[in-house]
Amino acid sequence: MENTDPDIASWNHKARDWHVQVGSEGDRNRQINSDPVLWRFAGEVKGLDVLDAGCGTGYLAIKLARKGANVQAVDFSLAMLEVARKNAADAKVSISFEVDSISELSTVETAAFDLIVSNYVLMDCADLDGAIAQFHRVLRPEGRAVAIFSHPCFDRAEIPEHPEGGPVFHWAESYFGERREESSWGHFTSPFVFYHRPLNRYWKCFHDHGFQVIGFDEPVAQPPYPPDMTPEQIHRTSTRPFSVAFHLVKAKDKSCA
């Protein structure tokens, strides 16, 4: 049955294509731009209790489990989780997958995790404050969160006649506003829903919910680049910021965050 929440329905519709996009290794942006930063912030995960918040089809949860973490993974899209469960079974790793919204985490115990990873999810989440309050609740004292999400400062638009072709950086509306948007991308047959917010909104939200920012980055690929990349692709990936990466720690005293 079609989910009546339009955001969940949109992700349910994309589940199979999302697996085509990220596969078992992550797509190229993940592999050469953001995953290196994600693993640098996450550090040694062996033996840690880790929550993958918004796991999609599970490539990251499976990598975490292979590195020895005890992984629970949530996503509000049942169709995504069905693909993720099959991928984990194929990879022969044990992961607890639950249907849950990251802004509710009703399946997750309080103070149950050492680390949360949330990879390209916060810009898709309608209730940012709810999600960050829940992250704070489910982390142990001094637990950490690594949040990667699409860079909010550089809007993209399809301008076919532009010399670079394809999506280029272009502001159609105010950067400083907050709004729900939809945009098409690549091989996907339905638009992506996302929530634009300026960068300072994220930063203040982390602070207001009791986190200290202990690491921040704008992931960019370093040479040597994969041999099949064209000079145009290398130019784009080495000159455009696609994501931001935050490393957060649950502050001992909320007022000190």
Ligand SMILES: C[S@@+](CC[C@H](N)C(=O)[O-])C[C@H]1O[C@@H](n2cnc3c(N)ncnc32)[C@H](O)[C@@H]1O
């Ligand atoms: C861009 S995909 C990223 C998936 C995965 N983390 C990855 O890197 O491949 C965003 C995912 O977040 C999920 N999502 C969006 N909002 C959510 C929410 N409020 N609660 C739980 N999952 C959410 C979507 O269903 C989708 O699977």
